[in-house]
Amino acid sequence: MKKLMIFLVAALALPTSVAFAKPSHPSKGGKSAPKVMYVLKGSLSAYTAAANGSTGSITILVKHSNYHAKALVGSSMTFTLTSQTRVTNGHGKPVTQIADNTNGVVKFKAPLRMAKGTDLVTALPTVASVKHVIAQHHS
Numbered sequence: 001m002k003k004l005m006i007f008l009v010a011a012l013a014l015p016t017s018v019a020f021a022k023p024s025h026p027s028k029g030g031k032s033a034p035k036v037m038y039v040l041k042g043s044l045s046a047y048t049a050a051a052n053g054s055t056g057s058i059t060i061l062v063k064h065s066n067y068h069a070k071a072l073v074g075s076s077m078t079f080t081l082t083s084q085t086r087v088t089n090g091h092g093k094p095v096t097q098i099a100d101n102t103n104g105v106v107k108f109k110a111p112l113r114m115a116k117g118t119d120l121v122t123a124l125p126t127v128a129s130v131k132h133v134i135a136q137h138h139s
Contacts (some may be wrong), residue, residue: 012091032106033111037131038124039066046078047098049087058098058133060106068112075121079106079130090136098135101137105134 004010042063059078062069081087089095100102108128114120 002017003110020105021119023134028057033113035109036068036109037066038069038072038108038128039111040077040108041065041073042104044102044104044106044133049096050081050083050085053083056085058106058130060104064076077121077125079108079125079128081130085130086132088132088134090134095135098133103136105132105136106130107132107134 014084038049040062043061044058045061046057046059048058049054057078058079059076061076062072065073087095087098108124108130110124110128114123
């Protein structure tokens with residue numbers, strides 16, 4: 001009888017420990033294209049603020065960039081801004097106007113890889129989600 005009780009307790013304890021076990025990691029990642037942060041530094045111009053649900057825009061002549069955007073150095077690109085886009089000065093304070101030829105930074109997220117043969121200068125602004133514009137100082 002004592003052996004039967006030990007067997008029953010062990011049998012009941014086994015399924016609960018299996019139920020609380022951590023799941024294994026998925027065998028492969030998601031199907032979406034990975035997005036990365038692109039950082040462009042250069043001369044800002046043609047700034048229009050996004051207000052009351054409408055979109056704004058900004059143009060940057062790229063002089064420097066991070067690794068992901070190195071092919072964009074020397075090109076001029078125009079990006080759409082939303083009300084979610086932070087627009088600040090070099091000290092983190094919000095700005096409402098940016099003069100042409102102001103040095104600055106545009107940070108945006110976009111897919112890591114584009115279709116083969118795609119022109120990045122025209123394709124990236126259409127898929128970019130601009131997160132932050134930093135107007136540093138007038139050149």
